[in-house]
Amino acid sequence: MSDLLAHKPISASVGDYLKAIWNVAGSGSASTNELSEHLSVAPGSVTRMLGRLREMGLADYEPYHGASLTERGRREALRLVRRHRLIETFLLEHLGYPLTDLHEEAERLEHAVSDGFTERLADFLGHPGRDPHGDPIPAADGTLTPEDSLPLSEAEAGRRVRVSRVSHEEPATLAYLAENGLIPGRLLKVEEVRALDGVVTVEDEYGTCHTLGGALARSILVRNL
Amino acid sequence: MSDLLAHKPISASVGDYLKAIWNVAGSGSASTNELSEHLSVAPGSVTRMLGRLREMGLADYEPYHGASLTERGRREALRLVRRHRLIETFLLEHLGYPLTDLHEEAERLEHAVSDGFTERLADFLGHPGRDPHGDPIPAADGTLTPEDSLPLSEAEAGRRVRVSRVSHEEPATLAYLAENGLIPGRLLKVEEVRALDGVVTVEDEYGTCHTLGGALARSILVRNL
DNA sequence: CAAGGAGATCAGACATACCTAAAGAAGTCT
């Protein structure tokens, strides 16, 4: 009778795995290898953990056929994502953190703060809808506004677009994009989307042209104007 | 050659032990039992950990004769205390936390924040010298302003004093003291300090009398006027 | 100075979470 309700708080590691499945799998399922790479952890460690997540009722997992989140697992993942994005917003707006350092600090803090802290912080920040990278912040009830943007890699040549999100974590990449002004809010004109290798060329508000590799173009989301 | 400089960051547990030794021992030494009680941990666990602290060069430890901090251990402990007190200040002043909940939240956060975060937070807060309980905040270089107050239990009857610190962690105790206005800054007149059992009677600014047990009186620090 | 009791240590276990290396499944290619 006790263990039906007594859902003790999950560990930092478990939380990281849930977020990784959420990131990698979306609504589908994530393979051991994908998770292993995403988390920089040996494949064997992932297998062990997926078994535990299944036992805890946080993930559906069939050996050799990948894992996906249960409803409870998704809730926990979104709770962490909410914390992470609110914390990043605070770090940038009030502590003056550089854009490149937000992720690492938030990654540790998200596992240490309570729900009470999170909601007080949301109040303090004025309940922002998006974080500094343009990523939507899940609501306290687990609701997440559906994505209304498309990757720059799928934009049409000739269109004018506005950058809405930059879904990247690596400091070096963020620094490069920030230096070139490829940040949320910026207006761009799509010059070319080369089918061959996915390289995208855009012109910004000041007439400067930027050429972006396929991977980079896929992680920059834009809205058509 | 590498391990002379490669002092990798200490774990949350190790940090808690260092703080406990700092709290319990002061400049003397702390016994296994005292630490066991302070940390709510079995005595056997303390013995094992003290051995590790000694190996890590953080504590001096002689079996059966207690432990004290080395210079490095003291530095680490003060770093955590600095974080803790700055975080408590932020929680109260900017997130509107109740006085009673500060300690628990700060206790978890202090192990998750970086030095960079700590110094940015100190900037944000305007480099306060004391936290909401009146406890002095160690400087970034490990300096701690020496205590200039005395416990209420050692005050002289008839004297007028000002409350400077309330060194307590338990929410229930803090709630009681806050309700009765026994908080830093308050003026009191010492009516009686009973030698027999240490019970202290004081009268506050509004003419109300308060009677405090010995333990409580020892944790309220005051300055003579 | 010998005995007892309080306090401390040791030994053995458990839980989490990670790794490496060897062995086993799944799907592809000839």
Add this chain to the structure above:
DNA sequence: AGACTTCTTTAGGTATGTCTGATCTCCTTG
């Protein structure tokens, strides 16, 4: 179908940090 590669799992080992129960030390008291 058999062979091969790639991905996954299993097995055994490490490190941290905890607990319990048995033993050992130290100091005090008779």
